[in-house]
Amino acid sequence: MLKLILSSSAHRLPQTVVPTLRPATLSTSPLHKVLGSLRGGRLFFCSGSGDGADAEAKVVESGSGVEESQTKASSAIVSTNPRPEDYLTVLALPLLHRPLFPGFYMPIYVKDPKLLAALQESRERQAPYAGAFLLKDEPGSDPSVVTGSDTDKNVYDLKGKELFSRLHEVGTLAQISSIHGDQVILIGHRRLRIAEMVSEDPLTVKVDHLKDKAYNKDDDMIKATSSEVISTLRDVLKTSSLWRDHVQTYTKHIGDFTPPRIADFGAAISGANKLQCQQVLEELDVYNRLKLTLELVKKEMEISKIQESIAKAIEEKISGEQRRYLLNEQLKAIKKELGLETDDKTALTGKFRERIEPKREKCPHHVLQVIDEELTKLQLLEASSSEFSVTRNYLDWLTALPWGEYSDENFDVTRAQKILDEDHYGLTDVKDRILEFIAVGKLRGTSQGKIICLSGPPGVGKTSIGRSIARALNRKFFRFSVGGLADVAEIKGHRRTYIGAMPGKMVQCLKNVGTANPLVLIDEIDKLGRGHAGDPASALLELLDPEQNANFLDHYLDVPIDLSKVLFVCTANVVEMIPNPLLDRMEVVSIAGYITDEKMHIARDYLEKSTREACGIKPEQVEMTNAALLSLIENYCREAGVRNLQKHIEKIYRKIALQLVRQGETIDATIASAQSIEPKNAKVDFDESVQRDETSEEDDKVQIDLPAEQSPCPDNQSTDNEVAKKGEEDKETETKTIEKVLIDKSNLGDYVGKPVFHADRIYDRTPTGVVMGLAWTSMGGSTLYIETTLVEEGEGKGALHVTGQLGDVMKESTQIAHTVARAILLEKEPENPFFANSKLHLHVPAGATPKDGPSAGCTMTTSLLSLAMKKPVKKDLAMTGEVTLTGKVLPIGGVKEKTIAARRSEVKTIIFPSANRRDFDELAPNVKEGLDVHFVDDYRQIFDLAFGDELSQNVEN
Numbered sequence: 001m002l003k004l005i006l007s008s009s010a011h012r013l014p015q016t017v018v019p020t021l022r023p024a025t026l027s028t029s030p031l032h033k034v035l036g037s038l039r040g041g042r043l044f045f046c047s048g049s050g051d052g053a054d055a056e057a058k059v060v061e062s063g064s065g066v067e068e069s070q071t072k073a074s075s076a077i078v079s080t081n082p083r084p085e086d087y088l089t090v091l092a093l094p095l096l097h098r099p100l101f102p103g104f105y106m107p108i109y110v111k112d113p114k115l116l117a118a119l120q121e122s123r124e125r126q127a128p129y130a131g132a133f134l135l136k137d138e139p140g141s142d143p144s145v146v147t148g149s150d151t152d153k154n155v156y157d158l159k160g161k162e163l164f165s166r167l168h169e170v171g172t173l174a175q176i177s178s179i180h181g182d183q184v185i186l187i188g189h190r191r192l193r194i195a196e197m198v199s200e201d202p203l204t205v206k207v208d209h210l211k212d213k214a215y216n217k218d219d220d221m222i223k224a225t226s227s228e229v230i231s232t233l234r235d236v237l238k239t240s241s242l243w244r245d246h247v248q249t250y251t252k253h254i255g256d257f258t259p260p261r262i263a264d265f266g267a268a269i270s271g272a273n274k275l276q277c278q279q280v281l282e283e284l285d286v287y288n289r290l291k292l293t294l295e296l297v298k299k300e301m302e303i304s305k306i307q308e309s310i311a312k313a314i315e316e317k318i319s320g321e322q323r324r325y326l327l328n329e330q331l332k333a334i335k336k337e338l339g340l341e342t343d344d345k346t347a348l349t350g351k352f353r354e355r356i357e358p359k360r361e362k363c364p365h366h367v368l369q370v371i372d373e374e375l376t377k378l379q380l381l382e383a384s385s386s387e388f389s390v391t392r393n394y395l396d397w398l399t400a401l402p403w404g405e406y407s408d409e410n411f412d413v414t415r416a417q418k419i420l421d422e423d424h425y426g427l428t429d430v431k432d433r434i435l436e437f438i439a440v441g442k443l444r445g446t447s448q449g450k451i452i453c454l455s456g457p458p459g460v461g462k463t464s465i466g467r468s469i470a471r472a473l474n475r476k477f478f479r480f481s482v483g484g485l486a487d488v489a490e491i492k493g494h495r496r497t498y499i500g501a502m503p504g505k506m507v508q509c510l511k512n513v514g515t516a517n518p519l520v521l522i523d524e525i526d527k528l529g530r531g532h533a534g535d536p537a538s539a540l541l542e543l544l545d546p547e548q549n550a551n552f553l554d555h556y557l558d559v560p561i562d563l564s565k566v567l568f569v570c571t572a573n574v575v576e577m578i579p580n581p582l583l584d585r586m587e588v589v590s591i592a593g594y595i596t597d598e599k600m601h602i603a604r605d606y607l608e609k610s611t612r613e614a615c616g617i618k619p620e621q622v623e624m625t626n627a628a629l630l631s632l633i634e635n636y637c638r639e640a641g642v643r644n645l646q647k648h649i650e651k652i653y654r655k656i657a658l659q660l661v662r663q664g665e666t667i668d669a670t671i672a673s674a675q676s677i678e679p680k681n682a683k684v685d686f687d688e689s690v691q692r693d694e695t696s697e698e699d700d701k702v703q704i705d706l707p708a709e710q711s712p713c714p715d716n717q718s719t720d721n722e723v724a725k726k727g728e729e730d731k732e733t734e735t736k737t738i739e740k741v742l743i744d745k746s747n748l749g750d751y752v753g754k755p756v757f758h759a760d761r762i763y764d765r766t767p768t769g770v771v772m773g774l775a776w777t778s779m780g781g782s783t784l785y786i787e788t789t790l791v792e793e794g795e796g797k798g799a800l801h802v803t804g805q806l807g808d809v810m811k812e813s814t815q816i817a818h819t820v821a822r823a824i825l826l827e828k829e830p831e832n833p834f835f836a837n838s839k840l841h842l843h844v845p846a847g848a849t850p851k852d853g854p855s856a857g858c859t860m861t862t863s864l865l866s867l868a869m870k871k872p873v874k875k876d877l878a879m880t881g882e883v884t885l886t887g888k889v890l891p892i893g894g895v896k897e898k899t900i901a902a903r904r905s906e907v908k909t910i911i912f913p914s915a916n917r918r919d920f921d922e923l924a925p926n927v928k929e930g931l932d933v934h935f936v937d938d939y940r941q942i943f944d945l946a947f948g949d950e951l952s953q954n955v956e957n
Contacts, residue, residue: 453572
C-alpha cells in the first residue's frame, strides 16, 4: 500500500518503518517540500522518469543533528550506473491490495523463500530493482468485499504460470529499499508493462518501460482539471480531521506540482478501491488520468462530508445529554438548597418510614430492627450501584406487608349459613365444618388458622366453595394452584443474591390481600411436581404445620412471618396422591358426587338461572321441563360433578338464543314486506266485505274504540290516519309475539345431540353366573357386572381364566374368590365336583376400561357359586366387599358413590360389609330412601341373601 504520512488513517495506509537513508542536500523541488513537511522532517522523493533522466532517491533529515562523519558512512542507496530504464528483465512481485505509484513507497511481505533470496541477491549485486504488479481478483469474486488472511495465504501459494496469469499487465518499476525478515520496502520509479514470462520460480518477466503521452502543459483543460483536483484536495484536507494539521503546508506547495504528479498524488492518497487506482496507473494520457483522479478525490470529498456530519451529530448528542445532566443536577441542588425537594435517597427513605409508621406498634421488634438497618444502609449506597436497587426492593416488600393487621371476622353462624347456602347446594359436611370453626372462634373471642383439605372428583365445587367460605367468614381470599409446581422457590422465595429474586407465594399473598388472616386456597395439592429445584411438598410441610407456621421463614425476606391466623383450604381429587407427612397436617373433608336429586336442585336454582342471565334470555321466553332436565342428567351428564352439566345447559341456552333472534328477524322481515306492498298514498276502499274481512283478521290483535258521540266518517284523511295508527299497533303487537321455546324430553336431542351414557343395567334379571357389583371411579360410582361361564368340562380340568383388563390386586381377588367358592360349595354341596372338573372363564365388562381393587371379591365368589349351582341370584341385588380366604368380608370405600350408582340402576337390595355401617348411616335420607341394605361379616351370610328362598332373618338390616 502506498505510504504517505498525509493520510494517517489506519484503515487506508498501514504504518511501517521508513528506511533511514543517507542525508542529502535539501532539494528545492515543491514535491520535496510537501513530502518533507508531511513526514515531520523526513523526506523521500524519486525524480521523474518520463524524460529518461536517471532515477535518484534522496532523503533529507531536518534538524537531526547528525554529524558529517556519520552522514558519510551511509552511501547512496542506488548506483547511477546502470540506470533504471536499463532493466528490461525483472522479478515480478504481486501486490494484493493497491498498486504502487511512482514517487511513493510501499511495504510488502514476501512469503516465498526463493523469491526473498532472489531479492536479497539482487540488492547485494547493486541491482535493487523489481517489478510490482497488482494481483487480479479471482473470477466471480466481488472486488468490493474485503478478504481475510485465509485468502492472502492462498495468494502466496500462487507460482509460475498461475501467478503470471493473475497479474495486471501494467505495474511499476520498484527499487528495493530495504529487507527486514519477510518485509520488503519498495519505492516506485516508473510505469512498466509485462511483455512475456522469462522464468517461473521465482517469476521473472520481460518488461517494456512506459512513458506518459506528450501533452501541452499550457492546455486550458489540463490546467483547469489540475486546479480542480488541487482545490478538491484542499477541501478534503479542510474537512478531514485526520489531515487538518497539514493543510497550510499542503496549500503552499501543491500548486507547483506537474499535472502527472498531481494525478498520481491524488490517486495515491485517496481511499478508492484497487481497480480504480489500477485504472489511473494504466492511463498514460495525462488529461484522462487527471479526470480519473478528479473522480476519486470528489468521492473522497463526499466521504469526508459524511464523516464530518456523523461526527457533528454524535458530538451534539453527547454535548446535549451532558448539558441536560448538568442542568438537572444544578436544578436539584437549587431545590435542595431552598428546601423545595429532597434527593432520591432521602425521598425513598421518607416513603418507607411513612409506610411503616402506622404499623410500628403492631410490627414485631425484629422486623423493625431489620427495617431500620436497611434504611441506614440505603443512605450510604450510591443510587447507581446494583446493591441500591436490591436494598430498595427489599425495603419495599418489608414495609408493604400487613404486619399485625387483621380483617374483622364474622362470628354470626346464621349469616354464615345463609351465605353458604346461597352459593352451594348440599355439601353438608363442608358447611358444618366451617360453622364449627366460626362457633369455636366466637366462644374464644378470636380464631386460629386451620388447614382443611377438600377432596372429591372434578366439578363438585371444591374451588368455588373456598371462595364462599371466605365470604362467609368475611376474610380476604387468595388462590394459587400448585398443580405441576416443581420449584421450592415458588413457595419459599428466592435468595436475595439472585438477579430478579422475589418472595414466595405466601408473602405475595399477604401483600396483595393487605391482611394477615386471609383464606388461602391451595388448589390441586395432589398434583405437586418434583424436579431438580427441590421437593415442593416438603416445603409445604412448614407452611401447613400449625406448630411451625407462626414463624414461617421466607428465603427472600429472611425474617419470621406469623401465618397462624391464616385459614388454609386445600383441594385434591385423589387423597392417596398427597404425601403422608403433608396429609397428616390437614383435616380431610370428602365431597362425594351429587346424586340425581341434588343435580336437579343445582341445575334449577343455580346453573339455569345464571346461564339464562348470561345469554340475555328472559324467564318467560323459555321453559325446560323436569323430564328434559332429568334426561340431560342421566343420559348426558352422569359425572359426579356438575361442571359438565353446566356446559350442556349453556349449550342449550345458546341455541335457544339463536332461535329467538331468528324468530324476531323473521317477524320484522314479514312486517316490512307487507308494508312495502301498499302504495304510499293509496285510498282506502270502504267496501263492506273488505271492511268485514279486515276487522275479522285484526280483532284478536287490536280493537279501536270510538267515542259514543262520534261515528265513523267516510272522510279520506281521517280514514288514512286511523289505518296508519292501526298498522303501527299491529306491528308492535306482532314484534312482541314471539313463540315461547319449550324443551322437553322429545326435543332435547336437537340441542345436545345423541345421549352419551346408556343404562348401566345390562340385565333385567341376571342369568346364572352373572352378579352385579358396585365400583368407585373418579367420576363417581357405577355398577360392575361379574360374568362367569363354563369353557370346558372334564375330569381334572379345573382352571380359571380371567379377562377384562384387570389390575394385579383384582387378579389376586379372582384367585381368592375361586378358593372361597370351592370351600363354600364343598360345605353346601359336598358331592358337586364342578370346580375340580371345569375350566371357567371370568370376565368383567367393559373390556376397554382398566379396573383394579379388592372390593369385588364377594361379587366374584357369588358369580362362581351361581354357575356351579346353576342357580341365579335374586333379582335387583348388588353387592360389594373384599373377601378373605376364610370367607371374612372386609370394609370398602366409596359407600356414597356406590349407593348412588345402585339407585341409578334401580337396585333394591344392597349388601355392604358390616364395617361400613357407619359410612352408610351418615348418608342423607334421600340417598338411602327405598333401599334394602344388609351388612355382613362373613360370606356365608351373603350366600344366604343371594341364593336363599327368602331373606335371612338373622342378618341385621
